[in-house]
Amino acid sequence: MARKLALVGIGKIARDQHLPAIATNPDWDLVAVVSRNAQVEGVQNFASMEKLLMAGLDIDTISLAIPPQPRFDYAASALEAGLNVMLEKPPGQTLAECHALEALARAKGVTLFATWHSRFADCVPEAKAWLASRTIKQLSITWKEDVRRWHPGQDWIFEPGGLGVFDPGINALSILTEILPYAVHLNAADLEFPSNRDTPIAANLSFTGPNAGKFSAEFDWLQEGPQTWDIDVETDDGVLKLSNGGATLHINDNLVKQGADQEYANLYARMAELVTTSAIDMDLSPMVHVSDAFTLGRRKVVEAFEF
Incomplete structure (x- = not known):
C-alpha cells in the first residue's frame, strides 16, 4: 500500500523534480502540499506547515523542498508530530541543526533522510566500484553553472545560510x-564574495588525502552557455571521468555508460526503503567540507551581483 506523503515547498525544484518523481513511484501517494504562494491540483493545499499539521491528515511522511534557512523549524515540527522527514539538500544551515534533527528523529523512532541527489546519478555506483581497487594520483572537480538559469531571482541563496x-x-x-x-579533508579555500552579497559566487578548494594524491575543486556560478559538472580522476591504472553531474562515465576516454536523469526517482525509492524500518540516513560528510571551506577560506571581494 502506498504511503501518504506531503510535499512542503512548491518552487522550481519541486515542480521540476519532486512532483514527477513522486507521481511515478507506486510507494508514494501525494495527498497534500504546503506553499505560501503556489498550489497543486488534485491534492489538499495548505499555506503553512502549522495548518497542515493541525488538519490531522492521514500522512506519515513529509518531504521538505524549501530553502535551508527555515528548514530546521519545519523538520523539527514534523518530527515532533511523529512523521518521517525527507530533507532536500543541504539538510540544514549548519551541522548543529542537522545533529539536532537526527537526535530528535532517533528519540521519536522515525525516519530522517538527508538526501544528496547527485549521489543517485546513474554512473556514481560504477565510478565508486572502479576506484575502489585503484590508487588515486589526482582528482579535480570542475563545477560551473549559471545561477541566473537555475535559481532565477532567488535572493535567499545569497543570504546567510543559503550557501x-x-x-x-x-x-x-x-x-x-x-x-x-x-x-x-579540506586544507585551503579561496572564496569570492560579490560586494553586495553574503555568500560566495565562486570558490577554489584543495584537499589532503593519502598516497600524496592531489585533490581540488573549482566552483563558479557565472558560467553562461554549456554548463560543466565534471570530476576527473587520474589513477595508477587509468583515467576516469564523470560528467553531466554523474550521469556520464568515461574510462580512458572510452564511454562506459550514458545514464538517464533518475536522481530524484532514486531518492524517493531510497526513502521508501528507509521508512519500512524507521531507519535514519544522515551522512553529513559533504556538508563538513562546506563548513571547513567557510572556516579556512580566504575571502576576496569581487564585483557586485544582480539577477
Whole structure:
C-alpha cells in the first residue's frame, strides 16, 4: 500500500523534480502540499506547515523542498508530530541543526533522510566500484553553472545560510565523498564574495588525502552557455571521468555508460526503503567540507551581483 506523503515547498525544484518523481513511484501517494504562494491540483493545499499539521491528515511522511534557512523549524515540527522527514539538500544551515534533527528523529523512532541527489546519478555506483581497487594520483572537480538559469531571482541563496555557490558545489562534494575509497579533508579555500552579497559566487578548494594524491575543486556560478559538472580522476591504472553531474562515465576516454536523469526517482525509492524500518540516513560528510571551506577560506571581494 502506498504511503501518504506531503510535499512542503512548491518552487522550481519541486515542480521540476519532486512532483514527477513522486507521481511515478507506486510507494508514494501525494495527498497534500504546503506553499505560501503556489498550489497543486488534485491534492489538499495548505499555506503553512502549522495548518497542515493541525488538519490531522492521514500522512506519515513529509518531504521538505524549501530553502535551508527555515528548514530546521519545519523538520523539527514534523518530527515532533511523529512523521518521517525527507530533507532536500543541504539538510540544514549548519551541522548543529542537522545533529539536532537526527537526535530528535532517533528519540521519536522515525525516519530522517538527508538526501544528496547527485549521489543517485546513474554512473556514481560504477565510478565508486572502479576506484575502489585503484590508487588515486589526482582528482579535480570542475563545477560551473549559471545561477541566473537555475535559481532565477532567488535572493535567499545569497543570504546567510543559503550557501551561495556551495549550493551546487555541495552536489559535487556529495559525489566526491561517495566515490572515494577513503576520506579526505579540506586544507585551503579561496572564496569570492560579490560586494553586495553574503555568500560566495565562486570558490577554489584543495584537499589532503593519502598516497600524496592531489585533490581540488573549482566552483563558479557565472558560467553562461554549456554548463560543466565534471570530476576527473587520474589513477595508477587509468583515467576516469564523470560528467553531466554523474550521469556520464568515461574510462580512458572510452564511454562506459550514458545514464538517464533518475536522481530524484532514486531518492524517493531510497526513502521508501528507509521508512519500512524507521531507519535514519544522515551522512553529513559533504556538508563538513562546506563548513571547513567557510572556516579556512580566504575571502576576496569581487564585483557586485544582480539577477
